[in-house]
Amino acid sequence: MMQQVILTGFVLMSLVVVGPVSAQNTELVSQPTPPGETSASGQTTIDEKSVPTPLDSQSVAARLEALTAALRAQKNETDALKQKAVVQDRELEKLSNELSVMSEEHEQISLSQLEAEALDTVKRFSVYGFMDVQFTAAFPQQKNGSPDWSSPIFIETQRRSTFHQAGVNLYFKSELTSTLETLVETQFTYQPNGDISSYPKVVHSNGGGTIEAGEWVRTSTSVRKPYSGDLRLGGVWIERAQIDWKPRDWLNIRMGRFLSPFGIWHEDHGSPVRLTTHEPFIISNNYLPNAQTGIMVLGKIFAGNNADFDYAVTLSNGRGPADEYVDLDSNKALGLRARVNITLRDFSVSAGAYGYMGQYTDNRNALHVYTNATNSGFDPTVEQPTQWIETVTSKYDEKILATDLQINFKGIQLFGEYVRGQKKYIVPTEIFAVTPLFVGASPDVDAIEPNQISQAWYGVAAYQLPFTKALKDIKITPFVGFDHLEPSDVYSYDSVSLFLGGINVKPSPYVTIKTGAYCIIPKDKTVLGDNTWFWDSQIAVSF
């Protein structure tokens, strides 16, 4: 109470002394600023009418009380703001800490540059390949106590026992983008060294005399090295060189040199994948072109969880003497592939077909120059005195249908293929035919290749023994099969059948060892001789 009295007295004295000065100041400031508002200088203007006179002690006290209250309120507000600022600082610090932890976590969970590069799916380039070594021994029928190698069934490489190596296949694969890639497969081969491009045919007439055509031509690539001995040059065969653009599973556009999309054996392609050492007649007799140059549209369509459908449409140069890079006719070869695959737990079946129609053309070109009578210039009567004149030496249309079927069930594999081809000559090839002898006619040196239908089929049954786990992932698969060839419906003397059996062992994913025996049974034994046995063993490695 006493304090209030003293405080009130002190304030009254202050107002008496300071009052007029304050009023003057207020006058100066109050002109531009409306009453009760804050001026630009931050001072609060006071309404002149509300300024108490020194004698109005009641209103002064009231005013004083109001000011004190306002002061307290402002102090409280300042304290609250300070507290709020402290809380906000704490929150800021907490958020900063959280951000720091998250940054560390993000850094931990993000890939390092090396890891990211390892995962990069584009511009991946890889080189890999496979090779094999094979040993073949033939066991011909004995004649007069010694093996008879004279049967026409023996091509040179099958006579006697021999080691052989086809070559080394190298792949170059590049994934340029997620939808664009290239694949080049080459084979480094020892050929053309030793290739027999021609051999003579000699007919001995019982009436005396001989008819002979052709000559023995064995290619030699032997060259002398400048400072040491000889070397034999080999070749590089481009098996396929393709560009793939695959925007969808059902749409893949392939351009370049690609493998013909048919069959099982052909698509297995390499010795580490193929089950047997014996190459089916469908392949060895080139029923279909191994590869084509052109464009292929292919894709896969899924039907539910257990089935899918593959298709391929091919448009290419077809077959020709240099179809890899030139088509000698304007007729493009067309092919259609379709295959259905169904999988139900351990059981799977796939059935496919490929139809192909194309034209083979070979020709000869000569440059003809027409001159005037004195050979001192071009012939003025000829519109174009220098001309390439093309002569077609061989031309035929071919239609081929290839079908395939594969069934797998708990380690059992059954697969087979059938191919039928038709050749219709437009410009027949000249051959030296001994075949007329079979129909009671004379051998014909100037014979022409007849139109013909040929067919071949094979089937293989195999069983992967259920000891894979016990043998630490070594797969052992015995197999049996048959193969049949009818090269021509015109002359059936060279039809043959073949039975085979053997075993395929995979001691690691990279190594395949095969060994087996097969027996060739000619249809006409008077021409091709008796049954002949062969034994084959092969080791194939992918790297």
Added chain:
Amino acid sequence: MSAMNHSRFKDIAGTGFVGKNRRRFLGMLGFLIVGIVLFQGKSIQAESPDDILIIVHTSVKISSISLADVRRIFLKQKASLAGQTIIPINARKDSALRRQFTQKVFGKSSAEEQSYWEQQKIKSGLRPPNELSDTIRAIFSSKNAISYCYRKDYAAGVAKIILVL
């Protein structure tokens, strides 16, 4: 709303549905539950930390996938899902996770899977999916990617789960 339900219940009760068919209804319900337990037993199995989760990058639009499609994607027979390109990422082939995934999805051993890829390389030039030891990190950093991990290693928000094996 609750009044409506109540009145419906009353109405049903009024018609005698509950009283007359209650036993049959409960029997059918029990049968249904037993059926679900028997045929969908897996879906109500307790979660295990060793479950293998099929996970995708959060940018991948799909929310579920069939086991057949997982198989096709990791065998590179299929490269897109719902019109979106999908890139499979495998765990390292010497890891337990990869072995278990290969067994569960393909029914093959690691050696058989390796053999499959060797064959595909020769037949069609197809290469196996990329590998990384930490598949979760791989998914987190790779758009359109699909991979797998153990449930115990999964962290929410890092990837999207689309199937539990």
